[in-house]
Amino acid sequence: QSSLLPPLKTVTTFTRDWGRRRSTCIQSFSVSYHKFVEFALDETRRHIHLNPSPLQEKFSSMNSKDGKGMLSMLSFEATKIRLLRSLIIETETMQVFDFTVFPEAEYDVPIFCANFFTSAKTNIVVLDLNPLHDIINQHEYKDKYFKSLIPLGLKYTQLFPWGGKLTSESIKFFSPIVIWTKFTSNPQKYDILYAAFRDYYKVWLELICKSVKETDESQVVLNLEAQHRYLTWRVEKDPGQGVLKKLIGDTLAKDLLRNFLFNGVEELGSKTFYDYFPHYCTQEGMLNKKGNIVGKSFENRPWDARGEFIGE
Numbered sequence: 001q002s003s004l005l006p007p008l009k010t011v012t013t014f015t016r017d018w019g020r021r022r023s024t025c026i027q028s029f030s031v032s033y034h035k036f037v038e039f040a041l042d043e044t045r046r047h048i049h050l051n052p053s054p055l056q057e058k059f060s061s062m063n064s065k066d067g068k069g070m071l072s073m074l075s076f077e078a079t080k081i082r083l084l085r086s087l088i089i090e091t092e093t094m095q096v097f098d099f100t101v102f103p104e105a106e107y108d109v110p111i112f113c114a115n116f117f118t119s120a121k122t123n124i125v126v127l128d129l130n131p132l133h134d135i136i137n138q139h140e141y142k143d144k145y146f147k148s149l150i151p152l153g154l155k156y157t158q159l160f161p162w163g164g165k166l167t168s169e170s171i172k173f174f175s176p177i178v179i180w181t182k183f184t185s186n187p188q189k190y191d192i193l194y195a196a197f198r199d200y201y202k203v204w205l206e207l208i209c210k211s212v213k214e215t216d217e218s219q220v221v222l223n224l225e226a227q228h229r230y231l232t233w234r235v236e237k238d239p240g241q242g243v244l245k246k247l248i249g250d251t252l253a254k255d256l257l258r259n260f261l262f263n264g265v266e267e268l269g270s271k272t273f274y275d276y277f278p279h280y281c282t283q284e285g286m287l288n289k290k291g292n293i294v295g296k297s298f299e300n301r302p303w304d305a306r307g308e309f310i311g312e
């Protein structure tokens with residue numbers, strides 16, 4: 001029977017090689033985002049019954065064109081939740097987590113948004129309860145959802161410094177507790193990010209559980225338009241588009257963006273990107289594909305410790 005085993009020397013070498021490769025792998029990716037989505041689903045199910053989304057059938061998993069990467073998709077719906085969807089991308093060089101939960105239009109609860117991009121060296125992180133309505137000018141909406149959350153935001157924004165300039169319109173989709181940060185890959189940081197994700201998700205769940213159905217039809221219409229505007233922004237401007245197109249090609253990337261990640265952009269409203277963001281329209285009436293006209297802004301965090309907007 002022993003003749004079936006390779007000579008001892010070979011076994012040792014193999015183990016060492018495997019060990020080395022494994023440690024390289026762990027060094028670059030001490031994070032796997034699967035436990036993040038598992039936490040979110042378990043936590044949601046403790047309060048809300050989740051039903052599989054009809055999207056699940058079409059969008060479940062996909063290999064990248066080169067066969068070396070994998071995209072995993074999950075989607076659900078529930079009472080109060082139009083769509084909860086998650087995308088995890090794992091390749092040899094990056095890990096991406098894009099997890100968003102869209103409430104039904106009868107609720108003006110913020111959109112839960114976790115958007116993490118990890119490569120061997122760097123991490124780009126957005127974690128937020130994206131407000132549905134203008135919180136810079138509408139104090140009532142801001143107080144309703146964010147007043148009590150400022151201490152939570154402070155706790156994590158002290159641990160995760162502001163990520164620097166970003167597309168300036170994005171700030172209007174962000175809340176005073178947004179975690180917008182970049183950091184070099186480091187296991188401790190992932191532990192803190194996981195803690196932040198759990199805390200932010202738990203408070204979001206509380207908001208959605210407590211929320212009361214809107215009966216004023218004109219307010220529902222406003223919520224719906226805000227959801228559609230958000231989808232229109234992200235489907236057009238998501239900085240992940242380039243990466244997605246490289247991984248799965250233009251056609252599949254477009255399908256994934258419009259029908260899965262930002263599903264609803266074609267159904268919830270008929271306004272176009274130019275209607276919502278007219279300043280993006282160049283003289284020729286063409287979308288300015290090269291980033292934006294307004295430019296990148298906000299070198300520093302534009303909210304103070306009390307959650308007051310201090311950008312211009």
Ligand code: BLA
Pocket residue numbers: 089096098113115116117124126130165166167169170173174234238239240241243244
């Ligand atoms: C970069 N992603 C960014 C940046 C932001 C976001 C603010 C900084 C660059 C910029 O603003 O120009 C995320 N922006 C958001 C979010 C909202 C917003 C969440 O307005 C919500 C309203 N990102 C993905 C996916 C990939 C990805 C799926 O969501 C990859 C497949 C990658 N994001 C990614 C990369 C960058 C980035 C590669 C850096 C590239 C760049 O700066 O253009």
